[in-house]
Amino acid sequence: MVYLPTILFALGEGAVIPLIPVIASSMGADVAFAALVTSGLVVGQLCGNLPAGWAVGRIGERYTMVIAGVVAILAAVGMALAPSLAVLAASVFLLGMCAAAFGLARHAFMTTRVPLEFRARSLSLLGGSFRLGIFIGPFVAAGLLQLFGSEAAAIWFFLVCLVVMVALVLFGPDPEKTIPAITHVRYAEDSGEPVSGSIPTIERSGIFRTMWQQRAVLGRLGLAAASLSAVRSARQVILPLWGLSLGLDASTIALVVGVSGAIDFALFYASGQVMDRFGRLWAAMPAMVLMGAGFLAMSFTHDLDAAVLWFGMFAAVLGVGNGLSSGILLTLGADVAPKREPAAFLGSWRTLTDAGGAIAPLLVAAITAVAALPFAAAAMGVISLLGAAGFVRWIPRFVPRTRPEPDDEAEDE
Numbered sequence: 001m002v003y004l005p006t007i008l009f010a011l012g013e014g015a016v017i018p019l020i021p022v023i024a025s026s027m028g029a030d031v032a033f034a035a036l037v038t039s040g041l042v043v044g045q046l047c048g049n050l051p052a053g054w055a056v057g058r059i060g061e062r063y064t065m066v067i068a069g070v071v072a073i074l075a076a077v078g079m080a081l082a083p084s085l086a087v088l089a090a091s092v093f094l095l096g097m098c099a100a101a102f103g104l105a106r107h108a109f110m111t112t113r114v115p116l117e118f119r120a121r122s123l124s125l126l127g128g129s130f131r132l133g134i135f136i137g138p139f140v141a142a143g144l145l146q147l148f149g150s151e152a153a154a155i156w157f158f159l160v161c162l163v164v165m166v167a168l169v170l171f172g173p174d175p176e177k178t179i180p181a182i183t184h185v186r187y188a189e190d191s192g193e194p195v196s197g198s199i200p201t202i203e204r205s206g207i208f209r210t211m212w213q214q215r216a217v218l219g220r221l222g223l224a225a226a227s228l229s230a231v232r233s234a235r236q237v238i239l240p241l242w243g244l245s246l247g248l249d250a251s252t253i254a255l256v257v258g259v260s261g262a263i264d265f266a267l268f269y270a271s272g273q274v275m276d277r278f279g280r281l282w283a284a285m286p287a288m289v290l291m292g293a294g295f296l297a298m299s300f301t302h303d304l305d306a307a308v309l310w311f312g313m314f315a316a317v318l319g320v321g322n323g324l325s326s327g328i329l330l331t332l333g334a335d336v337a338p339k340r341e342p343a344a345f346l347g348s349w350r351t352l353t354d355a356g357g358a359i360a361p362l363l364v365a366a367i368t369a370v371a372a373l374p375f376a377a378a379a380m381g382v383i384s385l386l387g388a389a390g391f392v393r394w395i396p397r398f399v400p401r402t403r404p405e406p407d408d409e410a411e412d413e
Contacts, residue, residue, distance in 0.1 A: 002106075002109075002110075002126075003125060003126065003129045004168065005065065005102075005106075005165045005168055005169050006102075006106055006126060006129040006130055006133070007129045007130075007132060007133050008133070008161045008162075008164055008165040008168070009069075009072075009099070009102055009133070009161065009162070009165055010129065010130045010131075010132065010133025010134050010137070011132075011133035011136060011137050011140070011161055012076075012133075012137070012157060012158035012159075012160075012161030012162060013095075013099065013133065013134070013137065013158065014133050014134040014135070014136065014137020014138060014140075014141075015137040015138065015140045015141040015144070015154045015157055015158055016076075016079070016095075016137075016141070016154055016155055016158045017038075017041065017134075017137070017138075018138050018141060019141060019151045019154050019155075020034075020037060020038045020041070020079075020092060021034040021037070021038045022151055023079070023088065023151050024037040024038070024085060024088060026151070027082070027084070027085050027088065028085065029085055033085070036089070037085065037088060037089045037092055038092070039358075040089050040090075040092040040093040040096060041092050041093070041095060041096040041099075042096060042354070042357070042358045043093060043096060043358070044092070044093040044094060044095065044096020044097040044098075044099075044100070045096040045097065045099050045100040045354055046096075046100075046351060046354045046355060046358055047093075047096075047097060047100075048096060048097030048098070048099070048100030048101055049100045049104060049347045049348075049350040049351040049354060050347045050348065050351055051097070051101070051347075052064065052068075052097075052100050052101035052104040052105065052343075052347055053104060053343045053344045053345075053346055053347020053348070053350075054343075054344070054347070055067070055101060055105075056101075056104060056105050056108050056343035056346075056347075057341055057343040057344050061105040061106065061108055061109040062105075062169060062170075064101055064102075064104075064105040065101070065102050065105045065106070065169050066166055066169055066170050067101070068098040068099075068101035068102045068105070069098070069102070069162055069165055069166035069169065070166060071094065071097075071098050072094075072095055072098035072099075072102075072162050073159060073162045073163065073166070074094070075091045075092075075094040075095040075098060076091070076095070076155055076158050076159045076162060077159070078090070078091035078094070079091045079092065079095070079155050080152050080155040080156065080159075100350070100354075103130075103350070104343065104346055104347060104350055106126060107123075107126075107330055107333065107334070107346055107350070108342050108343045108346055110122055110123055110126060110330070110334065111333070111334035111337055111342045111346065112339075112342060114334075117276065118276055119276070119331060119334060119335070120271075120272040120273075120274075120275030120276045120280070120283075120327060120331045121269065121272035121273060121275075121276050122272070123272065123327045123330040123331045123334060124268050124269055124271050124272030124275070124326050124327030124330075124331070125268075125269065125272065125327075126327070126330060127268060127326050127327040127330055128265070128268035128269060128326060128327070131264070131265050131268060131326070132265065135261060135262075135265050140154070140157065141154040141157075144157060210338070210341075210344040210345050210348065211348045214336075214338070214345055214348065217336050217394075217398050218348055218349065218352060220390070220393075220394045220397075220398070221332065221336065221390070221391075221394040221395065221397075221398045221399075222348075222349060222352045222353070223352070223390060224284075224387050224390030224391050224393075224394055225328075225329050225332055225333075225349070225352065225353050225356075226352050226353050226355060226356030227288075227356060227383050227384065227386060227387030227390065228284070228287075228288060228325060228328065228329065228353075228356070228384075228387055229329065229353040229354065229356035229357040229360075230356040230357060230359060230360035230363075230380070230383060230387075231288070231291050231292070231295075231360070231380055231383060231384045231387065232322055232325070232357065233356070233357035233358070233360040233361060234295075234360040234361070234363075234364055234376075234380040235260075235291070235318050235322060237360070237361045237364050237365075238295075238364060238373070238376065238377055238380065239253075239256065239257050239260065239315055239318070240253055240257060241364075241368070241373055242298070242302075242311055242373060242377070243256060243257075243311065245302065245373055246302075246307055246308055246311060248308065248311075256311065256312050256315050257315065259312075259315065259316065259319070260315040260316060260318060260319035261319065262319070263316055263319035263320055263323055264319040264320075264322045264323040264326070265323070266323065267320065267323025267324055267326065268323060268326035268327065269326075270323070270324070271283050271287075271323065271324050271325060271326040271327050271328065272326070272327050272331075274324070275327070275328065275331055279395075280328065280331060280332060280335065280395050280399050281391060281392065281395045281396065283324055283325060283328050284325060284328050284332075284388075284391040284395065285388050285391050285392055286321075286324060287321045287322070287324040287325035287328070288321075288325070288384050288385070288387050288388035288391060289384075289385065289388045290317065290320060290321035290324065291317075291318055291321035291322065291325075291381075291384045292380075292381045292382070292383075292384030292385035292387075292388060293317075293381070293385075294314050294317040294318045294321060294381070295314075295318070295377045295378065295380045295381030295384060296377075296378055296381035296382070296385075297314060297381075298310065298311070298314040298374075298377055299374040299375070299377040299378040299381065300374070301314070302373070302374045329353050332395075332399060333345075333346055333349040333350065333353075334346075335398075335399045336349075336398050336399060337349070360380070363376075363379070363380075364376045364380070367379055
């Protein structure tokens with residue numbers, strides 16, 4: 001009930017995402033407009049985080065996921081039956097907002113209910129569940145295309161995944177009721193004496209008030225996290241472009257990128273093990289240094305005789321670095337979120353990290369247009385190393401390595 005809905009949502013989304021530009025092109029869009037329609041998914045996710053934080057704080061994780069699933073069903077129907085490019089673009093944007101709401105609801109649930117001792121492993125599994133769906137989804141779409149010969153088949157597959165997911169969340173056991181929330185609030189013992197004065201009430205913090213209250217961690221550790229998101233996003237753009245610039249065919253590029261993605265997926269649980277055993281910094285910093293060094297070194301190999309061999313090797317290196325960072329953004333967000341009302345903060349945190357991922361492709365495109373692709377790779381390498389320095393500086397300050405207090409352990413026994 002915790003991980004299966006995530007797998008279903010990601011599996012259907014992974015089957016549809018590669019076909020969005022194809023569907024847009026079949027409706028008459030040129031390459032630029034097809035890219036614009038596809039980017040609506042990222043923009044929708046970016047815009048949906050803050051409203052999702054508000055919704056989770058008001059109606060809870062379960063009903064937020066149900067509403068997001070129902071709206072996503074409407075968005076998928078709009079994609080399948082879109083009479084125009086405008087309707088297709090609006091449906092893709094709406095799907096991105098639903099993905100943000102679904103992801104934040106599950107993130108908030110794990111934040112409030114997973115003990116610190118194995119929080120990183122649990123959130124790495126959550127990230128791995130999403131990666132599993134995104135990894136397998138394109139292969140499912142390819143099989144459906146061969147079987148039915150239409151891109152609409154992948155959208156209907158997505159609809160089936162969404163219906164099953166909504167039914168599972170709505171009618172299955174509610175984890176919010178079966179798994180108690182972790183609380184660190186101490187209550188005074190009732191002495192039986194009469195209480196004088198007013199009874200204190202808990203004031204609910206809004207989205208923007210939470211952003212202001214948490215501006216220190218968002219402006220420091222949050223920016224380092226955004227740099228990690230940017231490097232991850234740049235990897236997905238630079239590797240295919242690098243293969244094209246070397247003159248490789250589509251199948252070879254797909255093979256190299258696929259191997260890199262397989263390495264990335266294979267390491268997702270190892271990242272959680274490292275974070276829980278040795279601390280968050282020992283996953284974040286090596287991953288950022290490895291990806292930064294990989295981008296910088298690859299930028300010098302474009303014109304070498306063995307450029308294709310170097311391309312394959314550094315794609316694998318980037319896959320290792322990305323795999324080692326699996327779950328770190330989820331875990332850091334959970335670590336620094338307010339214990340009483342994490343959803344509003346997580347909306348701001350995810351907006352910041354998603355912004356890093358959205359800006360990176362634009363930065364790569366701009367640098368490539370002004371200079372060349374190797375300069376773009378080098379720039380992302382520098383950003384990655386700066387992000388590593390940010391993690392070294394801010395993780396020890398905001399995410400201290402702590403263990404449960406003796407009183408907490410006694411209460412659990």
